[in-house]
Amino acid sequence: LHENNNNCCSFEDYKLTTDWLLNRTNLRPKVAVxxxxxLGLLADAVSNKVSFRYQDIPNFPVSTVPGHEGCLVFGTVDETPCVFMQGRVHLYEGYSLCQVTFPIRMFKLMGVESVIVTNAAGGICPDFKVGDIMVIKDHINLPGFAGEHPLCGPNDERFGIRFPCMSDAYSKQMRRLAVDVGTDLGCSNFIREGVYCMVxxxxxxTIAEARMLLVLGCDAVGMSTVPEVTVAKHCGLRVLGLSLxxxxxxxxxxxxxxxxxEEVLQISKMRAEVLQKIVTQLISRLQQQSINTH
Ligand SMILES: O=P(O)(O)O[C@H]1O[C@H](CO)[C@@H](O)[C@H]1O
Ligand SMILES: Nc1nc2[nH]cnc2c(=O)[nH]1
Known part of the structure; x- marks a missing residue:
């Protein structure tokens, strides 16, 4: 399974891992973070925790960079069953995008409906300050332009269609909710909206690359998120993206x-507490909204 090529994971691989986890917890998560x-601290707000180390989960890719604990945490946030990934894996670690996005399809098979994807990112937009939280309204898949794309290869119709629309990858309702929650928590002076670019x-x-990204309309740049969001949208999950x-x-x-x-990790740790409040409030309100609409 852990070969560096696309489509290295089959439906049976996702299913095996899903069943392995669901056999070890009674929780049936509706939201994945x-x-x-x-930003692993985001999971500290979870009650009734059941944790698994990535290296113990069959087929699961293992994080290799500091600041990514490599723990999958099941639990509840204000009664909503959730699953938190404390850490992710990246393309630059040598993983294929199929491995990078493995958890997303596993979440889908588990019955997750919404995914909140967070990242640390560099601010390209001249107005952004260190410590700002950007609600992602859209993205640019730069590796995707060069064919490094998680949906390349045979399409598995059990997950989604061959040519998915990406013009609304980030749920408008969740974006609005994130801004509302941030405002209610007194964070409106550092909540932004913008376009994330993956490299x-x-x-x-380099400075020339940064200038190019500015011209292209990027507000923030990072090395993750876009493959996960693309695969989540493909399989019909509702997505919110937050860049610190x-x-x-x-x-x-x-x-x-x-x-x-080191600076990236230092700022993340400094802001993790407020991001945790935003994420937990968001999950509670999502639950409230779904109760009101059902
Ligand atoms: O996107 P996350 O996983 O937050 O990590 C970000 O931080 C690292 C670089 O500082 C890169 O991995 C970048 O993508
Ligand atoms: N590519 C990229 N990723 C980041 N992650 C956190 N900061 C940055 C940055 O400045 N550039």
Whole structure:
């Protein structure tokens, strides 16, 4: 299974892992949360926890970078059954996009309906400040343009159609809810909306690349999220994306500051608590909305 090629995971692989996990917990999650770099603390708000280390779960890709604990946590948030991924895997770690997105299809088979994807990202938009939280309204799949795309290869109709529409990948209702929750929690001065661009990494951007991304209409840049969101949308999951702006990306040759991963983790840890409040409130209100509409 762990070969670096697309379509290395079959329906049976996803099913096996799903059944393995569901046989070990009574929880049937409705919401899945992926915690980005340094954001594992988001799972601390969960009650009735049952945790599994990625290395113990059959077929599950194992995180190799610091700030990604590699723990799958089942539990409840205000009565809503949830599953949190404390850490993800990335393309630059040497995983195929099929492996990177493995948890998404597993969530689908588990009965998850909504996915909240979080990440640490560099701010391209000149107005963004370090510590801002960007609600993702759209994305640019830069590796996808070059054929590095999680849906390349034979299409499995059990998950979705061959040519999925991506113009509404990020649920408008969830985006509105995120902004409302942020405002109610007194965070409106650092809640933004914008376009996330994925690059493969692992290096941070050159100045010329950053300038290109600015011209292309990117507000933030990172090395994750887009494959997960693409596969989630393909299989009919409702998606919310939240980027924590951990650093400003320099578009100016005269600036001397240099980005590094320690700084990314430091800002993530600093903001994780407030992001945790936003995510837990969001899950509670989602539950409330679904009660009101059913
Ligand atoms: O997107 P997450 O997983 O939050 O991680 C981000 O942080 C790392 C670089 O600082 C990259 O992996 C980038 O994608
Ligand atoms: N590519 C990229 N990923 C990031 N993740 C956190 N900050 C950054 C950044 O500046 N660039």
């Amino acid at each position: 992926i915690c980005g770099s340094g 493969s990494g692992p290096n941070f951007e 702006i951990t650093n400003k990306v320099s578009v100016d040759y005269s600036r001397e500051e240099k980005v590094n991963y």
